[in-house]
Every structure is written in structure tokens, then in C-alpha cells.
Amino acid sequence: MFAGRDKMQTGMSLTVAVWCLVVFGPGGVLSARGEVMHKLADRKLCADEECSHPISMARALADYTRPDCRFINIRQGQIVYVYGKLKGRGRNFWQGTVQGDYFGEQSTVLGFFPKSVVKEIQYLGTELVELPTVDWDFYC
Numbered sequence: 059m060f061a062g063r064d065k066m067q068t069g070m071s072l073t074v075a076v077w078c079l080v081v082f083g084p085g086g087v088l089s090a091r092g093e094v095m096h097k098l099a100d101r102k103l104c105a106d107e108e109c110s111h112p113i114s115m116a117r118a119l120a121d122y123t124r125p126d127c128r129f130i131n132i133r134q135g136q137i138v139y140v141y142g143k144l145k146g147r148g149r150n151f152w153q154g155t156v157q158g159d160y161f162g163e164q165s166t167v168l169g170f171f172p173k174s175v176v177k178e179i180q181y182l183g184t185e186l187v188e189l190p191t192v193d194w195d196f197y198c
């Protein structure tokens with residue numbers, strides 16, 4: 059009496075399992091996204107409590123290719139808006155954006171980069187706020 063229903067439930071379960079494997083599994087659509095990577099630092103400096111205003115503008119001194127999804131690509135000469143500066147063990151990394159519209163194909167993405175590849179050219183904030191980093195800072 060319930061054999062047809064059991065077969066249908068097994069079919070649905072198999073369909074859901076295959077769909078999850080395709081979307082979330084190795085090589086799936088979302089496998090490179092939605093990951094919390096390890097923290098580069100426990101503290102950061104920002105212009106405001108939400109890190110929503112840039113601290114400064116900087117010019118890229120050299121090209122930089124990101125090693126993973128937490129970072130951004132930068133080309134020499136680009137203007138980078140700095141939104142955060144990591145402290146402690148991550149003090150050599152800043153967080154910012156490169157405006158993609160001006161240079162073509164690169165979209166505007168917030169990510170980390172070594173401070174050594176840029177030179178600050180204009181400070182936009184006066185006083186910086188020290189905040190703890192959160193997992194979201196390192197989410198891809």
C-alpha cells in the first residue's frame with residue numbers, strides 16, 4: 059500500500075542529494091563561495107564603528123594578484139580606497155576597494171591587500187576607531 063510512496067520519497071531524497079552535491083559540493087557552483095577563511099588579525103582600525111567610510115585613498119605602486127578570495131587584485135596606478143587597517147599579526151594588510159568602472163573589467167569588491175603595494179595619497183578621516191575583527195571580515 060505504501061510502496062509507491064516510499065519509492066517516490068526515495069526518488070525525492072536522491073534528487074535533493076544530487077542537487078546539493080552539484081550546488082555545494084566539490085567543484086559545485088557555491089563551493090568557492092560562502093566560506094569563512096581563517097582570520098588574518100583579531101583587531102582592525104576603521105574610520106567609523108561600521109567601517110563604512112574610507113580612511114584614505116592610496117595609489118597602487120605595483121600589481122598585486124590575490125592569493126585567495128579574501129583579497130583583491132590591484133594594478134599599478136589604480137586608486138584604492140582604504141576602509142580598514144589590520145592590527146597585530148595582520149598589520150601588513152589593509153582592507154579596501156578598487157573602483158572597477160574607471161579601469162574596466164574589475165568590479166568593485168572589498169578585500170585585503172598588502173599595505174606595501176600602495177602609498178596613501180589622501181587621508182579622509184581624522185580619528186580612527188579600533189574594533190575587533192569578526193568572521194564576516196574574512197568571509198568569501
